[in-house]
Amino acid sequence: MxxxxxxxxxxxxxxxxxxxxxxxxxxxxxxxxxxxxxxxxxxxxxxxxxxxxxxxxxxxxxxxxxxxxxxxxxxxxxxxxxxxxxxxxxxxxxxxxxxxxxxxxxxxxxxxxxxxxxxxxxxxxxxxxxxxxxxxxxxxxxxxxxxxxxxxxxxxxxxxxxxxxxxxxxxxxxxxxxxxxxxxxxxxxxxxxxxxxxxxxxxxxxxxxGNRAEALRSYHELRRMLAEELGIDPAPETQAAYAELLGSPVVAPSRPRMTKSRSNGGSAAPFVGRRQELARLSATWAQVEDGACHMVLVTGEPGIGKTRLVTEAARRISVSGGVVMYGRSDSGSTVPCQPFVEALGGYVAATPTDSMPDLSQATQETLTGLLAAEHLDELGSSKRAELLLALTELLVKVARDQPVFVVLDDLDLADDDTLVMLRQVYRRRFGTSLMIAATAGAPGRRPDAPDHFAAAIHDVDREGWLRRIPVTGLAEADVRALIRRVLPETSAGQAPPPHQLIADTAGNTFLLLELLRWHGDPDPARPPMPSGIVEYASARLSALDSAPRQLLRTAAAAGPTFELDIAAQAAELSTADAVEALDALVCESLVAETDGEFTHEFRFVHDVVRRAIYQQASAARRRWLHTRLADAIELRRAGELARYSRTMAHHRDAGAVPHGDQRAVRWGWRAAARASQDGAPNEAVHLHRQALEHVPAADVELRAEALTNLGLAQLAAGHTDCEQTLLDGAIQALHNGRLTMAAQAALGLADVVLSRPRMRSEAVALIEILLKSGPAAVDTVTVGRLLARQSQLGGSVVAGEQSTAALTAMTRELQLLEGPQDVKRRMNLAAEMQAVAAAVGDKYFQIVATHHRAMAAEISGDVILAGNAMVDLNTAIDIAIDAGEGDHVGAALRIDHTVAIAVTEGRFSDAAAVTQRVHRVPDDTDHRIAPVPGSMAARQMIVANWLRRSSWPDSPSTYEAAERSLISLVGGDRGLPHLTVRALATGVEPLPSGDEWPHIVGLLALGGVELGDPATAEALRTLLEPYADLNCCVGYRSFVGPASFHLGRLAVIVGDWDDAERHLTAALAGLAHRQARPWTALAQLALAQALEARGRAGDRRRAETLRAEANWTLASLDLQPQSA
Incomplete structure (x- = not known):
């Protein structure tokens, strides 16, 4: 119904x-x-x-x-x-x-x-x-x-x-x-x-x-009617609408013009921030109301919000009753004086005849005839001159009657007639209340005639008439306000955080609005990139010359940052052309120099623009660009490709040819290895998966290797699907004769089945096949590792030629792993060797294996691992002593360790007594343990004497140069020791390798603090920084403090107080576990010195407490108080 x-x-x-x-x-x-x-x-x-x-x-x-x-x-x-x-x-x-x-x-x-x-x-x-x-x-x-x-x-x-x-x-x-x-x-x-x-x-x-003049006329009719009927002015909302008629209410790049986004329903863009800029415009307008005349030039990149700023000022001025005019210049327009014609033409159309200023007859005729003409672009030179003079007279007379605010948008795109009229207005400004607010791109730049615009600005930049307001990106607080204004509460959570938006857009208002509206769009079929940003990027590209455009497109494929010479090589530009192109891109605010370590790197100012440029390229062009970039890196950075492994993997992956690309596979492996070293196991898995996708279908050997590498990466990352991958890799490698590769897969699978026995029988079968394959098929170290897994999985390992060769090879491999670089790998291999030696009952090899485990664990700084390893070493030594095998080696190693512990804890008398009993064991023919067992006790006493500030009876020539230098420094000699310490610290004189390296560097750090030279201290910090978590020692056989202890004390020398606090705080935690009282006291003194020098609230009181505690400890140990 x-x-x-x-x-x-x-x-x-x-x-x-x-x-x-x-x-x-x-x-x-x-x-x-x-x-x-x-x-x-x-x-x-x-x-x-x-x-x-x-x-x-x-x-x-x-x-x-x-x-x-x-x-x-x-x-x-x-x-x-x-x-x-x-x-x-x-x-x-x-x-x-x-x-x-x-x-x-x-x-x-x-x-x-x-x-x-x-x-x-x-x-x-x-x-x-x-x-x-x-x-x-x-x-x-x-x-x-x-x-x-x-x-x-x-x-x-x-x-x-x-x-x-x-x-x-x-x-x-x-x-x-x-x-x-x-x-x-x-x-x-x-x-x-x-x-x-x-x-x-x-x-x-x-x-x-499109009838802007009619809209203005409608406003003035309403205003007159309200005044006549009710005696009131229009409401603020109506006056704001009138102000918006005077300029574009939507923030859009000013050059070149782009279609404005309608994604917000066509509503005006919200205005946020710009408080300082608005305050300057308001202050200038206040002076104009008092009878002054000024021009304000608002500059900034496209989309930054120049137009929105001046139209907001115009709106506020209009609401307060001021006269506002608006005009803008279009690129390529042939209309003479276009912005002035728009501004004054709108004023004439909207102003009743009886409200117009008193103009000459000639001016009235010119304005009546020319402003109504349909083809202003066809005017001859004389008519143009008449128009210019008439417009100037009109503007000046209006501004003499009342304050006038004129917006000249995109003035740097204006024709020469506009610039001539600007000069005319400047000359006739006296007696007017006029404010011209002009917007332009980068100061002094104009795409089609930069000299003319710059010259005009220079001509009027006199006597304080011209004021400049640069517009930069929105701050984080303003971006938060923009999010609240643009997105409803239900969608606000979908937007990235403000800091990420700023990183993407550099605070560019147009780009921010487009991104926010895109994130707030619930349509699942929305484009992958906001269409407004794609159009923005296209417009910015089209405004560039060929070389800058070519460089920018190539750099977009390089990533958020790029190196100029590599991008230029990939873009096929000469050095000179590339530098010129770069200058153009910097001037256009598209790229900027990075602030990092590599000064030849540049970054995109707006990463979202980079992504839009990259998206516009075809898939074939992207592959070509990535291949060109990878080739350029290999050519230009041949000596440092390890640093570029991830970058190379990315470019080879993105540029890979269909149906398999071996370069993409191998660079993926190299990048995965680097990721594993950097502690990013999941990234390594991703890179190995990526590499596997590029293995050619016919290359079964490469696929076996790729599967094995992926499985091992999955194992390291703790992925539960690694068993199947490793099994498939092992099977393929076996069937293709890649036995070493099959052995790697079998080792990984054996590690998995120890905790997840689902494929235990398959792992055992693989190991048996590989061990029966013969000594030439698999390298001897890998045979030893397979024997260790066989023993761990419950199989029997028989003493014989195979096991002896494996143990010998593993010993030599462990010697190559000595030092701080391969601590984890050394511990793992030593544990595997220990399992084999125990299985075959070889007591001497058990001592060697447990020795290497204990050495690596002590260097690592892990107190629990070191304690467990020492228990195993002492057990192996006891077994050997009971059997009468290797007792002299074990006893000598124990003496070294006992002296190191005594000195660490401050029991110097005990250390000296034990040192007297030491006897050095002659080095064996295989050099299995170095330095020679028993040789470190006397060298540890150098550290004890440094702690006690006592002299040495002699300085044997067998001592290392760093040890002799420390002895000399404590004795008061500075010259030669300084030369020696600096030569070793800067690499002029080589440092010893292996396990002695951290011990010697620790001694050098002690000497560096004694010297107090900031340059030498900085060089030593550079040496130690990669090993900040390790100990300075010859494993368990000496102790010269943790690396963090030395880094903190050296930071005090160079004045880096925050770094000193960080390292010394970490050192104190580790030293407390060791009961290393003298080292703890010295660390406390150094930390007290850093805190006092920094001088933050509470630092001084904390420093006093630390110093008092340290001096009490030193006194209880009968040691002299030290400054640090």
Missing amino acids: LIRLTGLVTIERDGAAPRHLSSAQTQVAFARLVMERTGGTSRDHLADTVWPEGLPDTWASALRSVVSRVRGFIAGDDINASPPIIAQGGRYLLRLPVGAVVDVEQAETDVAQATEAFTAGEFADAERLAAAAVAVLERPFMPDHDGEWPNSVREKLGELLVSALETASLAASALNDERNSLRFADEAVRRAPLRESAHRCRMTAHVAA
């Missing part, structure tokens, strides 16, 4: 002809009963509505008759229908069938839904719903009946109609439906001539139709 209360009152039912109600009294009763059916209508109110001029004497019976007619009208011919009207408690209640629709109620719902649709940017739905409401509400409501109730309803419906007209007009404007937008707006103004929102709709409709 459809009930129409507007126009002819009718009821329409499906399948039946409409039924009309002709009686005016019955119509109004029916209407009120329908519209108040929820709560009912009282008899008195209904009677007053039916007889507004007074009730008849028999009104009660007459009312019952009216209600009866209404009842019959509703029920129609359905005699079985339930009574539609019930009288209850003095009220009439109307019941309509379920699904009944009342036209005015539906119209009210449509208006509400249209408003919601418009707010959501669904303009087509908004126009449809609003237009449907207008069609209903335009019909009269109870035209033949007066009275309080129908009049109030008519007033309400009239308001609703104007709202519907406004929404329909705005939606049509957003859809560029020029005819309907103006038709709806005009009707809204006709029905509500004093309603400012209706006038704003008409202004918007004119703008949508």
